[in-house]
Amino acid sequence: MPRPDAALIAVACCGIFLILAPAHSAAPVGQPTGLEIEDFSYLDTSGEPTNQAAEHQVRLRALMSALKHDVEADRRYRLLPSSCAPPCASQGPVTSERLDAASEAGANILIIGAIQKMSTLVQWAKVSAIDVDARRVLFEQLFTYRGDNDEAWQRAEAFMSREIRETLASSLPISRIAAPQPTKLAVFTFELEDASASAPASGQTTTDEADATELAKVTNAVRNLFAQSDRYRLIEVHGANADTVKTNTLHDCGGCEAKIALNLGADQSLIGVVRRISRTEYTIRFLLREARTGAVIADADSGLRMGANYSWSRGAVRLINDRLLDSPSQR
Numbered sequence: 356m357p358r359p360d361a362a363l364i365a366v367a368c369c370g371i372f373l374i375l376a377p378a379h380s381a382a383p384v385g386q387p388t389g390l391e392i393e394d395f396s397y398l399d400t401s402g403e404p405t406n407q408a409a410e411h412q413v414r415l416r417a418l419m420s421a422l423k424h425d426v427e428a429d430r431r432y433r434l435l436p437s438s439c440a441p442p443c444a445s446q447g448p449v450t451s452e453r454l455d456a457a458s459e460a461g462a463n464i465l466i467i468g469a470i471q472k473m474s475t476l477v478q479w480a481k482v483s484a485i486d487v488d489a490r491r492v493l494f495e496q497l498f499t500y501r502g503d504n505d506e507a508w509q510r511a512e513a514f515m516s517r518e519i520r521e522t523l524a525s526s527l528p529i530s531r532i533a534a535p536q537p538t539k540l541a542v543f544t545f546e547l548e549d550a551s552a553s554a555p556a557s558g559q560t561t562t563d564e565a566d567a568t569e570l571a572k573v574t575n576a577v578r579n580l581f582a583q584s585d586r587y588r589l590i591e592v593h594g595a596n597a598d599t600v601k602t603n604t605l606h607d608c609g610g611c612e613a614k615i616a617l618n619l620g621a622d623q624s625l626i627g628v629v630r631r632i633s634r635t636e637y638t639i640r641f642l643l644r645e646a647r648t649g650a651v652i653a654d655a656d657s658g659l660r661m662g663a664n665y666s667w668s669r670g671a672v673r674l675i676n677d678r679l680l681d682s683p684s685q686r
Contacts, residue, residue, distance in 0.1 A: 387433035388527065389461045390426055394419050394437075395468040395482075401475060407503075414508045415470065421509070425516040428645065430536050431524060435462050449485060457487050464493065464523065476501050480515060484523055493526050537588040538623055540581060541616035541646070543595075545573045545627040545671065546603045551634065562603070569664040570629065576668040577627065577675060584680055590621040606642075610649045617646035629667050636661060639670050643679065653679050 397415050399407065427434040438460035439453060449467060457465050468482040480498040485491070496518060500511040547562050547570060549555075562570065581587045592600075595615050599608045605615075606628045616624035627641045637660055643653040655678035660670050 387431060388523075389433045389435050389463045390466060391435050391437055391439075391457050391460065391462040391464070392419070392423055392426065392466040393439060393468075395470055395480070397470050397472075399472040401472045403475060411472070414505065417505075418508055418512045421512045422516050422519075424648075426520065429520055430538075432520070433461075435460055438462070451490075454485070454487050454490060462487050464527075466519065472503065475503070478503065478507075478511070480511065482515065482519060484519070484526070486527075494522055496522065537586060539590050539621045540587045540623050540625060541590045541592050541595075541612075541619050541621035542574065542578050542581060542625045543592055543600065543605055543612055543615075543627075544603065545570050545577070545629060545667075546606050548606065548628050548630045551631045553634070554631075566664055569667050573627070573629065573668045573671045576672050577625075580672055580675060580680070586680075590616070590619050592616075592619060595619060610644060613644040613646050613649040616644075621646050623652065627671060629664075629671075631664075632659065635663055637664075637667065637670070639667065639674050641671075641675060641679070655679070 395415065395418070397411055399411065423434055426432050438456040449465065454465065463486070465485040465487055466482065467485070468480060470478060470480045472478045478500055480500070481495065482498070483495045484493040486493045498511065498515055498518070500507060500514070502508075502510075547566055578589055582589055595618075597611070597615050599605050599611055600615065605612045605626045612624045612626050622645070624644050624646055625641060627639065630638045630640065632638065639657040639660070641653070641655055642651065644651055655674060657670055657674045660666070662670070
């Protein structure tokens with residue numbers, strides 16, 4: 356198996372420079388841990404004849420953007436802009452002056468890394484987390500992944516992001532990790548999409564009094580479900596006056612509910628659709644978005660279920676329990 360290049364090894368050697376300055380005070384107890392993430396360096400030693408430098412830089416920027424976004428969305432951490440003026444220390448060992456700058460900016464942890472393409476299909480990534488307060492390397496991790504296309508880089512980022520954040524949480528003392536704050540969630544009224552044979556020929560869904568009553572029950576049942584979870588705090592949505600809210604067409608507005616939720620003070624938005632296949636068949640779908648960016652966090656469909664409109668509530672509660680609240684990937 357090939358060995359990592361010296362440029363990649365240099366990331367692991369940063370600790371020898373960390374004893375040049377005294378430790379600073381740690382983050383206040385219960386406050387999110389301040390993180391700085393330096394842009395990773397990239398080195399291609401695969402020997403491939405095609406020059407992919409420009410393509411690699413595009414993918415590297417996308418990886419760094421996604422990694423920082425994941426940290427920013429994790430309420431245990433507080434992402435800070437880099438305090439290092441270019442050219443930064445990602446090309447070599449971290450000095451005490453670099454840590455002084457991070458400390459003065461409020462960072463408790465500095466994340467650095469390097470990615471190296473070893474061959475056509477194999478890439479290595481070395482990531483180090485430096486405890487700015489204690490002036491020591493908290494942990495180092497070597498990741499390997501296969502492929503060199505957009506999908507491979509996205510998979511690598513998702514795995515690295517999760518591992519870095521969880522390893523960091525387990526490496527720091529409990530007093531240094533902030534308890535996650537409840538996510539402020541705007542749950543909009545569930546909407547009906549009628550695809551049954553009795554639907555109007557125009558394709559417009561009409562909601563009669565009985566259906567409206569059941570949709571209200573679905574919405575209340577889902578809101579009560581979230582209210583019982585310590586992960587969420589419900590935001591009142593009655594103040595929303597957008598036309599798509601009034602006409603119950605949020606499911607067909609291309610994600611406009613995220614901006615509406617943001618204006619209400621929410622962190623995330625949730626919409627739900629009951630799709631009637633027949634009078635005794637239906638499906639339920641929910642869509643969870645980040646309010647600030649509109650990015651989809653979770654999207655699930657129940658598949659075909661049996662039952663008239665009085666069973667919609669039961670189906671919606673089960674779907675959200677199974678695919679969101681009880682899902683390991685969403686905890």
